Amino acid sequence: MHPMLADIRLICFDLDGTLVDSVPDLSAAVDAVLADFELPPAGEAKVRDWVGNGSRKLVERALADAMGTPPSLERLELGHARFLQHYGCDPTARTRLYPGVREALDALREEGRILAVVTNKPFALIQPILSAFGLDDHFALCLGGDSLPQKKPDPAPLWHVAERFGQPVSACLMVGDSRHDVEAGRAAGFRTLAVPYGYNHGEPVRDSRPDGMVESLAELV
Structure with a gap:
């Protein structure tokens, strides 16, 4: 188990730039x-x-x-x-999973961790993408940018997920590729983990000072 997962029971994933290259x-x-x-x-x-x-x-x-x-x-x-x-x-004609994503999600689900998607993409577009890759049953909850009045970097979506599953923020992790993910996670009191391969407005996501970084989500397991 990766050290970042110690005591973590709920993991929120960004979608674009984190799980899929869309x-x-x-x-x-x-x-x-x-x-x-x-x-x-x-x-x-x-x-x-x-x-x-x-x-x-x-x-x-x-x-x-x-x-x-x-x-x-x-x-x-x-x-x-x-x-x-x-x-x-056809939102998945050219979209691909990043290397290591499927292995990580399979393993984390097997471990019994609660997985959620928190993205700023419209909610209606989330399920078609997850279904296309056979990942729709991996996540207990999906929130889009229009699911709540607030979206990342506001912490409200992350608080919503934690409350939904009765988890303290200290047991929650936000995984993303951009400063908005890191800022939302930090503001919510979540642990934050970033990947360097996604989209961050041309800036290194490391500059946002996440709690940890992995080159591939496969490193989590």
Whole structure:
């Protein structure tokens, strides 16, 4: 057992950039929205730095970059609606699990730990992704960015999960790839663990000073 798991009974995982590399599909949907507005494509490199604050913010960043100015509220809402349509058609066509994820989740479930997903992705898009990889039965609860009034880096989603399962925050761990995950975990009183391979707006997640880091989730088991 990894030292970070000592006395941990509940583990919350971020989704994009932690469990799955979803940028290829997200980028395709973003570029489809931009094409709808007759704007140039953004490409994967830019989208990789924009992911992490929910789909609406992703679309806002893409439109602002392509237009050179922040989009109007009307254009943003239309763009976001079209993004959800494009992305929802097949959110796992190009998405892949990161190495070590399946092994880690299988082992942690076998150990009897409570596993949850806490992501800023819209809730409706979580299950199709987990189901595509056969992971939907690994998690006792999934929260999306629209499940509660608050989303990460606010600690409220993590508190909600801990309360739901009657666990003290001292027995809970937040695992993610970005400063928002680390900030949310720290504010909630959770232990925090980061992976370096995900999306963190082009910044090393180590700079956020998580309690621990692993190169692969396989190191947990």
